[in-house]
Amino acid sequence: MQPVTDPEILAGYLTDASNVQGRADGLFRPTSAEEVAAIVREAQSTRTPLLVTAGQTSTTAGAVPMGGWVLSTENLSTVHTIGRDTATADAGVLLGAFQDAIEATGRFYPPDPTSRYDCALGASIATNASGARSFRYGPTRPWVESVQVVLANGDLTEVDRGTPIPAGWPVPRWHEPHVKTAAGYYPADNLLDLLIGSEGTLGILTRATVRLTDLPAAVHGIVAFFPTRASALAFVRTARAAQRADCNGPLSPRCLEYLDRNCLELAGSRVGTVPDGAAAALFCEQEIHGDEDEHLQAWMDALEAHGALADDTLLTTDDAGRAELHAFRHAIPAGINEIVVRNGMPKVGTDLSVPDDALEAMFDLYEQAPVRYALFGHVGDNHLHLNLLPRTAAELETCKAYYDRLAARAVELGGSVSAEHGIGKLKRAHLRTLVGDDVIAQFRRLKQHVDPGWILARGNLVEPTL
Numbered sequence: 302m303q304p305v306t307d308p309e310i311l312a313g314y315l316t317d318a319s320n321v322q323g324r325a326d327g328l329f330r331p332t333s334a335e336e337v338a339a340i341v342r343e344a345q346s347t348r349t350p351l352l353v354t355a356g357q358t359s360t361t362a363g364a365v366p367m368g369g370w371v372l373s374t375e376n377l378s379t380v381h382t383i384g385r386d387t388a389t390a391d392a393g394v395l396l397g398a399f400q401d402a403i404e405a406t407g408r409f410y411p412p413d414p415t416s417r418y419d420c421a422l423g424a425s426i427a428t429n430a431s432g433a434r435s436f437r438y439g440p441t442r443p444w445v446e447s448v449q450v451v452l453a454n455g456d457l458t459e460v461d462r463g464t465p466i467p468a469g470w471p472v473p474r475w476h477e478p479h480v481k482t483a484a485g486y487y488p489a490d491n492l493l494d495l496l497i498g499s500e501g502t503l504g505i506l507t508r509a510t511v512r513l514t515d516l517p518a519a520v521h522g523i524v525a526f527f528p529t530r531a532s533a534l535a536f537v538r539t540a541r542a543a544q545r546a547d548c549n550g551p552l553s554p555r556c557l558e559y560l561d562r563n564c565l566e567l568a569g570s571r572v573g574t575v576p577d578g579a580a581a582a583l584f585c586e587q588e589i590h591g592d593e594d595e596h597l598q599a600w601m602d603a604l605e606a607h608g609a610l611a612d613d614t615l616l617t618t619d620d621a622g623r624a625e626l627h628a629f630r631h632a633i634p635a636g637i638n639e640i641v642v643r644n645g646m647p648k649v650g651t652d653l654s655v656p657d658d659a660l661e662a663m664f665d666l667y668e669q670a671p672v673r674y675a676l677f678g679h680v681g682d683n684h685l686h687l688n689l690l691p692r693t694a695a696e697l698e699t700c701k702a703y704y705d706r707l708a709a710r711a712v713e714l715g716g717s718v719s720a721e722h723g724i725g726k727l728k729r730a731h732l733r734t735l736v737g738d739d740v741i742a743q744f745r746r747l748k749q750h751v752d753p754g755w756i757l758a759r760g761n762l763v764e765p766t767l
């Protein structure tokens with residue numbers, strides 16, 4: 302196989318959602334796992350760096366090549382089987398389309414990164430992606446049954462949780478923080494768990510089998526407005542405790558998403574449904590298990606008890622209504638993007654998570670942001686995305702320094718520097734802050750052992766040794 306070298310075609314593979322610009326000498330778009338294996342062997346024998354990419358929605362430059370070849374999974378795009386308990390598809394299948402096909406059979410694959418209609422199944426496993434529903438269902442990891450992978454030496458192999466880590470691999474031994482996290486090599490006791498979240502550095506996933514569960518019979522969507530941040534967070538604590546006590550109980554949200562005052566301004570100017578006096582809102586979903594009225598009553602009681610602007614609560618019980626609520630929520634990224642374009646400066650977006658008892662402390666810091674900002678995200682998991690919106694190059698530097706301080710503080714509080722977006726090439730310093738020099742050295746030893754030429758995904762997760 303010869304790589305594509307036409308600069309016009311290559312140009313489409315040199316960046317991702319981080320907007321970092323990379324460079325590459327060639328592009329492969331294999332159609333089979335055997336071709337992937339041959340390309341990996343060729344890259345190893347010619348010592349050519351090889352970066353696997355998919356939807357290029359990485360926000361951390363994980364999908365940006367820094368020389369060498371790019372291997373796109375776009376032509377590994379077959380859905381093989383959808384059964385009752387598992388479904389199998391090639392790595393390049395778009396996650397959202399795969400999920401729609403599964404749901405058409407009455408089954409459900411829960412991981413839901415917001416980018417799911419633009420990102421690929423294999424990449425979502427390679428980054429251990431999460432999303433709003435991870436509050437109930439966890440990240441991608443527990444939903445992966447097995448993968449087919451081309452390892453760094455070119456071996457094509459099937460891996461499940463019974464597959465041992467090959468003898469001699471120096472597996473990092475460290476303790477992940479007890480929060481939602483997608484940062485660093487997983488301290489795994491089997492090869493599958495080590496590959497999940499390894500960001501293309503240990504192997505190229507070519508196919509995956511995922512676990513399925515019951516598709517909920519119905520899902521209610523709720524947007525509740527609150528007069529203060531404190532009242533919204535008090536409701537979060539109550540709803541979270543109820544969900545943890547009984548995950549199918551009357552009050553058992555599958556997601557709890559926070560929208561701050563600045564987000565409400567952005568959404569209000571577009572969709573016009575924000576009541577006066579609202580300082581914060583929660584976007585929530587409730588799966589219906591049993592009596593629908595019992596769920597509704599539990600929600601109304603809890604919202605009233607926490608001083609929500611109950612008369613203004615938006616509640617929908619069908620798919621059409623839920624789509625309207627999603628439109629409300631999605632008006633916020635659209636509004637942010639408009640400001641970014643107007644400012645002519647990239648936004649700086651955080652991805653930090655902390656333990657329950659540190660949430661307010663992080664809120665206090667977020668709200669002292671040095672520039673205009675919008676704060677939203679997965680508050681049920683204590684994981685918010687602060688979007689800093691600088692207007693000048695100097696403000697951009699201030700924002701990056703502020704992010705560094707926030708990351709350090711999140712670590713001090715027992716949190717993670719990346720809850721779901723991964724480390725890529727942009728957050729290696731934050732990873733070091735999280736794990737320390739000794740664990741970074743362990744990560745590097747693993748990479749060095751598995752891929753001595755640092756051929757695969759060079760620069761992701763850890764600095765290359767060259």
Ligand SMILES: Cc1cc2nc3c(=O)[nH]c(=O)nc-3n(C[C@H](O)[C@H](O)[C@H](O)COP(=O)(O)OP(=O)(O)OC[C@H]3O[C@@H](n4cnc5c(N)ncnc54)[C@H](O)[C@@H]3O)c2cc1C
Pocket residue numbers: 317318352353354355356357358359360363364374392413414415416419420421422423424425426427428429430431432433500501502504505506507721722723725758761
């Ligand atoms: C608007 C937006 C919203 C997002 N929302 C979320 C969210 O809610 N939750 C979340 O977790 N993430 C989110 N992300 C981040 C990103 O979408 C996810 O990490 C996603 O899983 C990446 O998929 P992709 O197909 O775009 O992969 P790419 O960006 O192309 O690649 C991502 C990484 O995976 C590696 N990789 C790709 N394919 C393979 C493979 N077959 N084998 C091994 N490694 C591979 C690449 O080398 C790279 O390191 C968001 C991004 C954007 C832009």
